[in-house]
Amino acid sequence: MKFLSSEDSTTKNMLSFFKRLVGVINPPKGKELTENQLFWKGAFYGLLALSLLVTFMSGWFFRTGISPILVGTGALLIGLIGFWIFRFIASLIHITINSLPTFVFSLVLGTIAIFSLAKEMRFGWPSVIYDSSIAIAMLSFGLFAGSLLVLVKKKSSMKLFHVVTIFGAVAMAVLSIQSISNPGDDPYPINFEQTAAPLLSASGIENPGIKGDYNIEFFTYGNGTDIRRDEYKDVKYKTETVNASKIIPEWKGKKAKWRKRFWGFTNENFPINGRVWMPKTEGTFPLILIVHGNHGMEHFSDPGYEYLGELLASRGFITVSVDENFINGTWSGDFRGKEMPARGWLLLKHLEQWKNWSADNGHPLFQKADLNNVMLMGHSRGGEAMPIALSYNELSHFPDDASVKFEFNFGIKGVAAIAPTDARYFRRLNLKDINYFSIQGSYDSDEASFFGLRQYQRTSFTDTAMNFKAGLYVHLANHGQFNSIWGRRDGGPPYGWFLNTGPMMTGEDQRQIAKVYLGAYAEAILHKNDAYLPLFQNAAVAKDWLPDALLLNNYKDSKSEALITFDEDIDLTTGTVKGSQISAKKVQVWKEEPLKFRDGDLQGTTSAVIGWTSNEASYSVELDSAIGTAPFSALRLSLARGDHSTLKFDADEENSKEPEELNFTIRLTDSEGKTSETTISQVKKISPRISVKYMKLDEMNGRFGNKWEATLETFVLPWGTFSYSENLKDIQKIEFVFNKTESGVLIVDEIGFQQ
Structure with a gap:
């Protein structure tokens, strides 16, 4: 008690x-x-x-x-x-x-x-x-x-x-x-006008960013049981589900439970859902698949490419926006890149579905799609899924589990990557003998560097077929506005409130650039219209088609030949071509180093960096054996501005300030000692260094790294732009003479010829 x-x-x-x-x-x-x-x-x-x-x-x-x-x-x-x-x-x-x-x-x-x-x-x-x-x-x-x-x-x-x-x-x-x-402001404004170039439209070439001659029809396909969206419940054509359990085994635990509750299915019965824009007429047409990236799965991404679907269909391409929302991130977890194989594999399963329809003479889509003339397009992680799908297309087995057999082998002619990731999949894939194009915005705070150029560097040509690779860097474009739903903020609220959206171009302008370039890319690789290739070398040829924006082009095709790439060794004095010798005079900086992104990650290429503070400086490449100008039509260079602050000046030197224009003479010498020259700005000016402020508050920008990074661009200089070029039968020496700008830092990534 x-x-x-x-x-x-x-x-x-x-x-x-x-x-x-x-x-x-x-x-x-x-x-x-x-x-x-x-x-x-x-x-x-x-x-x-x-x-x-x-x-x-x-x-x-x-x-x-x-x-x-x-x-x-x-x-x-x-x-x-x-x-x-x-x-x-x-x-x-x-x-x-x-x-x-x-x-x-x-x-x-x-x-x-x-x-x-x-x-x-x-x-x-x-x-x-x-x-x-x-x-x-x-x-x-x-x-x-x-x-x-x-x-x-x-x-x-x-x-x-x-x-x-x-x-x-x-x-x-x-x-x-x-x-x-407030939306923010641009602390690094650029006042830059590119050298004028002959317009493609003056030659009667049509703007690829405007609607074509075909009337179009829109419909959806899927298994008809979608519990979230009516467009995939009330479908025109029904599809069977596919078993992805071995392709994405990470679909488990709380991720799997919530996803099943939300979507109504598991990784054993993924749907094949697509939005289709198709020419409304008889005939067989090339097929284009577009796939979104890793946006929040509850905020459906696939409707955001309607602007591309309508454009491309009107120009004679069956265009499908593929639904992969169910493998996107959500509150219960992100697959953190382990879903990348599924992103690529699902695209091939869509092609497989179209193949079945095209082979069924009782189906309305019988012989509608040309499966030997296919283009794949992806945004963000969808962009990284492009080389994955392309690689799987040629394999007999899934590389992560040999019990999964592949029987694809579709006629994919090219891939396009919109602001792609390049490190979510654990494999770095090399592409060969295929067309590749990537587009990136400078104000992309989701993927803050042009990772598509790293895949560009991993794309090579080994046969005689005409293929090309290209990149487009769009200053003041962001990640999300390439999708009409994602918007100006590359991050959800409340974090997104701090994003510096003030400097960005409008969504309409950003999508117009995408329409022009992706339309031209489709025309070039699927309709074999080579008239659009100059657009990928110099945006100035389409000034009347494009918004007023700073655009940097990268380009190389299978007809090009590289003389100097700087990737073969660490000897500054030797070039890629056997017997070539490199020298420099009166330069302050001369080195070769791997090019880096703003965060210190590698761009996938090694470049020479040349800095000078005297107009008597030069950098030259001399070949052991002269190379004939025929069958080539132009000198091709890959260049960028370097960091001017690395130069050392006396306190009273007037040329210590970074020049507004970085111009120099390019001199060619033949085997007989005759010379011919031009200036780089006569054909195309080197763009200024592009600095970016992603966040409105300075203390939040540190995680992105430097405010600027080297942005390479391609310069194609036809022989006709050189003085006395008609007397030049071969080339023994290529010389950069820095006599037009008293000081500067130049990054040289490649020197070569183009047919």
């Missing part, structure tokens, strides 16, 4: 202690409260409102496919409960601290804990911003609500103080919000 009595006493003491803690963490009550008590009571309601707002927002941005209002409300309830629990815990901690009232201590600590909880839920701000935001938000909400309650409830002798406090709190909040509410 004594033991039971002791236990009862302990229970009573604990209950008493609990009630006492509850009493001290609740706001003061009563009609006759002191001014200090009223202030803290108001601060309580202000910080409670702030806590509930933060948790509601973290739920609102937590994309699950369920209504954001419901998720936000659920998060708000969690915040309401958490606000009480955290203050209770804080009051326990405060027992050992007597300098602050328990109520105040628990209120402050409880609010901080709520912010931490919201961050863990879905408030993806960097700590450097989030931590300072906590202090500002708590001060502004607490001071505002506390002083407001004093003014409303009590005649205070410090009325002026509380009025000033309210205005100060409002000003603090407004100034903080203003820092992220």
Whole structure:
């Protein structure tokens, strides 16, 4: 009995202690409260409102496919409960601290804990911003609500103080919000006008970015059981599902449970869903597949390429936007690149479906698609899926599991990668004898470097068939606007609020550039229209088709021959061609090094860097045996500006400032010693260094690396642009004479000829 009595006493003491803690963490009550008590009571309601707002927002941005209002409300309830629990815990901690009232201590600590909880839920701000935001938000909400309650409830002798406090709190909040509410600005404006070039339109060539002559029809195909979208439930043509369990075995655990609940299927029965734009006429047409990247799976991405589907279909191509949303990231997890094989494999399964339709003489799509004339196009991770699909197309077995057999072998003529990733798949794939094109924006904060150029470097030509590879770098374009749904922010809220969107071009302009180049690419590789090839060498030939933008082109075809690539060894004085000798005179910098992206990652090529501070400097390549100008038609160079700050100048030198134009003479010498020359700017100017500020706040830009990176571009100089070129029968020496700009840094990646 004594033991039971002791236990009862302990229970009573604990209950008493609990009630006492509850009493001290609740706001003061009563009609006759002191001014200090009223202030803290108001601060309580202000910080409670702030806590509930933060948790509601973290739920609102937590994309699950369920209504954001419901998720936000659920998060708000969690915040309401958490606000009480955290203050209770804080009051326990405060027992050992007597300098602050328990109520105040628990209120402050409880609010901080709520912010931490919201961050863990879905408030993806960097700590450097989030931590300072906590202090500002708590001060502004607490001071505002506390002083407001004093003014409303009590005649205070410090009325002026509380009025000033309210205005100060409002000003603090407004100034903080203003820092992220404005779209941002461009701290590195570029005033650059490219050398004029003969327009393609002047030769009667049609703009590939405008609709063609074909009327089009639109329809969808799928298995007809989609529980999320009517367009794949009410389909024109039904398809069978495919078993991807061995292609994406990572579909397991909580990822698999939530995905099955959301989509209604597992990796054993992936759907073959597609949106189709097709010429509305008789005949057989080339087939183009477009696939999106890793956007949030609940925010469906495949409708975002309608602008390309309508354009390409009107120009005689069956175009399909492929649905792969079900393997995209979601709140329950991202596959972190382990889904990349499935992205490529699914494209080939779509081609397999079209092959079955085309072979079925009882099907409306009988002989509609030309499976020997196919182009694949992908955005973001979908862009990296292009070389994967191309490689799998030629294999007999899945390389990660030989029990999966492949029987594809479709006639894929080329791939196009829009702002692609290049490191999600663990294999770095080399492409041979295939057309490759990639496009990238400088303000892409998702993929902050032109990773498509790394795949460009891994694409080679070994046979006599005409193929080409090309790259287009679009200054002021971002990642998302290539998809009409993804938008200007390459990151979801609330992180996306800090993105510097002010400098970006409009979505309409960005998509117009995509239409012109992707339309021209399709015409070139599927309709064999070589008239569009100059567009991939110099955007200036299509100035009347394109928005006013800084565009950098990279180009090489199977008819080109490289003399110097700098990749063969570490000897600065020897070239790629046997017996070639390289020399430099009066230069301050001369080195060969792997070219790097802004974050220090490798671009996949080695280049020479030449810097000079004298107009008597030069850099030359002399061949052991002269090479005839025929059958070549032009000199082809791959160049970029280097970092001018690496040069050393005397304090009073006038040429220490980076020149607006980096111009120099290119001199050719034949085996008889006759020379012929031109300047680089006569044909095409080297673009300025492109610097980018991705985030509005400086402290958030560090994770991207340097503000600029070397951006290579191709220069094709026809023999006719050189003086006395008609007397030049062969070439023994190629010389860069730096006599047009007194100082500069030039990156040379390749020197060669083009037919």
